[in-house]
Amino acid sequence: MDLSAVERIESARVAHITSNAKPAKVLARDVNVHYGDKHALKDVNVEIPDRGVMAFIGPSGCGKSTFLRCINRMNDTISTCHVTGKITIDNQDIYDPSLDVVQLRARVGMVFQKPNPFPKSIYDNVAYGPSIHGLTANKAEMDEIVQTSLEKAALWNEVKDRLKDSGTSLSGGQQQRLCIARAIAVNPDIILMDEPCSALDPIATAKVETLIDELRTNYCIIIVTHSMQQAARVSQRTAFFHLGTLVEEDSTQTIFSNPKDQRTQDYITGRFG
């Protein structure tokens, strides 16, 4: 056995011991983002595990949404935005020029703050993604995808008799779950959620939180939230951002019971100012 093979085995062994048994789904190394002259994200390094919920918290303008948008390259749509560093998903560099961004965004679904269903029927909202990605061969397959996606989004029972109604006719909470169903329909690995409950009432929020808890067994979910209690309830790991830096990332229990950094402590307990 040559020396490099020994080194590889040793480094794999060390990685296995230190990785908490779960390999990272998303890995960010020295990620920097500039909007023109503004340095919005500074040297972000983080490992996001698969099949779990990671929450990003921090005051407005701290860079958490910017970082979230790096993970499916939504920032590409902003002409002044410039991203450096490395982000990989399953060890694949997502900023590799040969990578198909459309395929990436199918793998990395996104749910926004305000529910934004297409002005189409409930059925078409969910069917849109699978049809443009050519995931189905016939109507029966499409029906099945629509049904399972709506079931996974805990919306099927509420809409199964009115699939032809417009998506915009649903209540806010239902619209948000429709958007989650739409994201799930293209069979992503990762779901990004940018303050998914901030426009919802407490009951709808509770439904979406329950849904997140169910989805985490099959997906890697990354959620940006301003509600500290929501982060504590739904996530297993939490990262705190401040002024463009990732200050602290740890198990949610540690962040909310005994954070290491004073800035984290001051922010979560309402002392920032």
Place this chain on the structure above:
Amino acid sequence: MNEHIVKSYEDELRLLDRRIAQMGGCAEKLLGQALMSLERRDPKLAEAAVASDSTIDQLERELQDQVIVMIAKRQPIANDLRHIMTVLKIAGDLERIGDLAKNIAKRALAIAGESHPKPLITGMRHMTEMVQAQLKNVLDSLAERNVEKALQVWNSDQQVDAMYNSLFRELLTYMMEDPRNIGLCTHFLFGAKNIERIGDHTTNIAENVHYLVTGQAITDDRPKGDSTSSTLITVPQS
């Protein structure tokens, strides 16, 4: 530490600290009164001690109500949550300390008419002084958020245990010497046990102060010296 953006939250936390300090002060005073009533065989002082326990109980209820409202209203986390929860637990310990001290005062009333052997009183006083110092130090450690001081209390309790062991043996000797001493000595024995238990509560408080400040529970076994529960008592055959 920085203050909360919401000033009323800050005010509530300070009120909580004031309440626990007040409870601690009352418990300290009650313990002093109880021992003095035993020492001086003073029924009036004993009755005053018994009566003042209700102040501690009242303070505990107020503190508990405040904590419940704060949890509902503020949803505290991290150091604030530890602050609120440990104060609640410490209030429970102080309430028990009050009860145990009250019980000593009640025994002082029961044996008010009897003469006390001087060495017994000296032993009791010495033990009480040790526990009083522990109570004072642990309350200071809470007010100052001083982990070192709390750990000193936590470690010093075994001296109280040792003192209790020697009192226990002494009381047994008196009882064996003359059965007429049994009534008095039993009251003294329970009194001494109560003081020893108060010492244990001060170590509980010390553990809570440690958790409050560091976020870590003390997981080591506390050094303990009370061996009376496993002591075999044999009566000499005459």
